[in-house]
Amino acid sequence: MGKTIKTAPALAVSFLNNKKHKQDNIMKKLLTFSAASFLLAVNAFCAEPNLIKDSDFAQNNKFWKLAKGWSITPEKGQKGTPCAKLEYDIKNKWSKLAQTVKLETESYYKLSFYYRSEKTDGDSLKLIASTSNKFIPKWNTFKLSNKWTEGAYYFYSGKTDQITFGWYLDGKEPNVVFMDNISLNKIEDMELPGKSFLRNSKFEDSKNGWSFPKKWGKLQVDGAISIDASTGCLDGKKSLKLDTSKSASEKNACAVAHSGVIPIVPGKNYVLEFWSKAQKTDTPLIVIVDSYISPFIPPHWYKRKSIMIDNTLRKYTMEVYIPEIKESPALAKRLVFLKFALEKHRDAVWIDNVNFTIKKRR
Ligand SMILES: [Ca+2]
Ligand SMILES: [Ca+2]
Numbered sequence: 001m002g003k004t005i006k007t008a009p010a011l012a013v014s015f016l017n018n019k020k021h022k023q024d025n026i027m028k029k030l031l032t033f034s035a036a037s038f039l040l041a042v043n044a045f046c047a048e049p050n051l052i053k054d055s056d057f058a059q060n061n062k063f064w065k066l067a068k069g070w071s072i073t074p075e076k077g078q079k080g081t082p083c084a085k086l087e088y089d090i091k092n093k094w095s096k097l098a099q100t101v102k103l104e105t106e107s108y109y110k111l112s113f114y115y116r117s118e119k120t121d122g123d124s125l126k127l128i129a130s131t132s133n134k135f136i137p138k139w140n141t142f143k144l145s146n147k148w149t150e151g152a153y154y155f156y157s158g159k160t161d162q163i164t165f166g167w168y169l170d171g172k173e174p175n176v177v178f179m180d181n182i183s184l185n186k187i188e189d190m191e192l193p194g195k196s197f198l199r200n201s202k203f204e205d206s207k208n209g210w211s212f213p214k215k216w217g218k219l220q221v222d223g224a225i226s227i228d229a230s231t232g233c234l235d236g237k238k239s240l241k242l243d244t245s246k247s248a249s250e251k252n253a254c255a256v257a258h259s260g261v262i263p264i265v266p267g268k269n270y271v272l273e274f275w276s277k278a279q280k281t282d283t284p285l286i287v288i289v290d291s292y293i294s295p296f297i298p299p300h301w302y303k304r305k306s307i308m309i310d311n312t313l314r315k316y317t318m319e320v321y322i323p324e325i326k327e328s329p330a331l332a333k334r335l336v337f338l339k340f341a342l343e344k345h346r347d348a349v350w351i352d353n354v355n356f357t358i359k360k361r362r
Contacts, residue, residue: 048185048186048187048188049185050183050184050185051101051102051103051183051184051185051186052099052101052182052183052184053099055181055182055183056077056081056082056083056180056181057072057077057081057082057083057084057180058081058082060072060082063099064084064097064098064099065096065097065098065099066084066097067092067095067096067097067098067168068091068092068095069086069087069088069089069092069095070084070085070086070095070096070097071084071085071087072084072085073085073178076178077178077180077181078114078148078180078181081180083178083179083180084097084178084179084180085176085177085178085179086168086169086175086176086177086178086179087174087176088169088171088174088175088176088177089174090172090174093168093169093170094168094170095168095169096128096166096167096168097166097167097168097179098164098165098166098167099164099165099182100162100163100164101162101163101164101165101184102161102162103157103160103161103162103163104157104161104186105157105158105159105160105161106156106157106158106159107156107157107186108154108155108156108157108186108187108188108190108263108334109154109155109156109157109184109185109186109187110152110153110154110183110184110185110187111127111129111152111153111154111155111165111182111183111184112150112151112152112153112181112182112183112184112185113150113151113167113179113180113181113182113183114148114149114150114151114179114180114181114182115142115144115148115149115151115167115177115178115179115180116144116145116146116147116148116149116177116178117144117145117146117175117176117177117178118146118175118176118177119144119146119173119175119176120145120146121144121145122144122171122173122175123144123169123170123171123172123173123175124141124142124143124144124171125141125142125143125144125151125167125168125169125177126139126140126141126142126167126168126169126170127139127140127141127142127151127153127165127166127167128165128166128167128168129153129155129163129164129165130163130164130165130166131160131162131163131164132160132162133158133159133160134294135157135158135159135160135333136155136156136157136158136160136163136333137155137261137333137335140153140260141208142208143205143206143207143208144175144177148180149205152199154187154197154261154262154263155261155263155335156263156333156334156335158332158333158334165184167179190263190265191265191268191358192358193357193358193359193360193361194357194358194360195357195358196262196355196356196357197262197263197356198259198260198262198338198354198355198356199259199260200260201353201354201355202235202236202238202352202353202354203227203236203238203239203240203351203352204236204237204238206227206238207227209259209260210227210240210257210258210259210260211257211258211260212225212256212257212258213256213258216254216256216341216343219252219254219343219344220252220254221254221255221256222244222247222248222252222253222254222255223242223243223244223246223247223253223254223255223342224241224243224246224255225240225241225242225243225255225256225257226240226241226243227239227240227241228240228241228350234275234276234277234313234350234351234352234353235275235352235353236352239350239351239352240257240340240350240351240352241348241349241350241351242255242256242257242285242340242341242342242348242349242351243255243348243349244342244345244346244347244348245279245346245347245348247346250344250345250346251344252344253342253343253344253345253346254341254342254343254344255341255342256339256340256341256342257339257340257341257351258337258338258339259337259338259339259354260337261335261336261337262335262336262337262338262356263334263335264322264331264334264335264336265322265334265358266322266323266324266325266328266331266334267322267323267324268321268322268358268359269319269320269321269322269358269359270289270319270320270321270322270356270357270358270359271317271318271319271320271355271356271357271358271359272287272289272317272318272319272320272338272354272355272356273315273316273317273318273353273354273355273356274315274316274351274352274353274354274355275313275314275315275316275351275352275353276309276313276314276316276349276350276351276352277309277310277311277312277313277314277349277350278309278310278311278347278348278349278350279311279347279348279349280311280347281310281311282308282309282310283308283309283310283342283345283347283349284306284307284308284309284342284343284345285306285307285308285309285340285341285342285349285351286304286305286306286339286340286341286342286343287304287305287306287307287318287338287339287340288302288303288304288305288338288339288341289302289303289318289320289336289337289338289356290302290336290337290338290339291328291330291331291333291335291336291337292330293329293330293332293333298330299328299329299330300330301323301328301330301331303318303320305318309349319359322336336356338354338356
């Protein structure tokens, strides 16, 4: 090679450079290709498969049970694909789109689905999760709107090895609902610090995932609980507002909001964070992390704290140790939910950006 360069230096060098360049390119391509196939292999190995069959409705109802009112429509889905459609009138109340899936026991799962309705504001889409036991929470509601929205539902299987998901409407008005891209995946990242499994934690999705019960122990709720989109709002466009300022007496004043269920890993330290402000100062907000197998039968596990809220917006933090199941059998479902309440106190409190996650190690 040296000789070639000596006899015809310029040409040979350029030829060699060219050759080297080509070799480099081939090497680069090979490396990129093998890196890509390696990543593909890793992804294929790591990604949990979707357990829902015909999740995008492209196989025309082979795996779905479509009760009265439900059909597969060719192009109304996300990105113009086929999807499931419910033409709802009062006559097909509780009529379900359903699929039964085998589960692994003692595992965490996420069910995800996309939905929209023809009306801008209407009833809620209901999800029923039926199993042979009562271990997994059965009912969930998802507020309908005319934009494609993801509905998510997390649960721990325990000893349950089969589940049937059914979606239906039971509202008072006719509507048309579309559903697409339904997936059920085992989740392996339950222990990621900072990852919250709380649904609608910023209240931007209105009341979705939250409920406002009528009673709080022996007290009747006489306050106003709302998803507030006024100037009092803390972040984004909406926040949760508990308002007992118009309650008849301090002694009976009461307003309560419950979150939906949050899957947890036992034996871990958790941090509950939220942003809040009150109309006045020194307003005691009751915060409870709660868990039970059945709401009316012991065992019951909870952590309760009264947090003083003042009239400037700031972040409040509460640390909670979630015990092992053998210490607290009430946590067997590996679920908790959060409660925020004003009790025997007249004021208004806004709450936003609620986060409940495993504590980060320092
Ligand atoms: Ca589709
Ligand atoms: Ca918000």
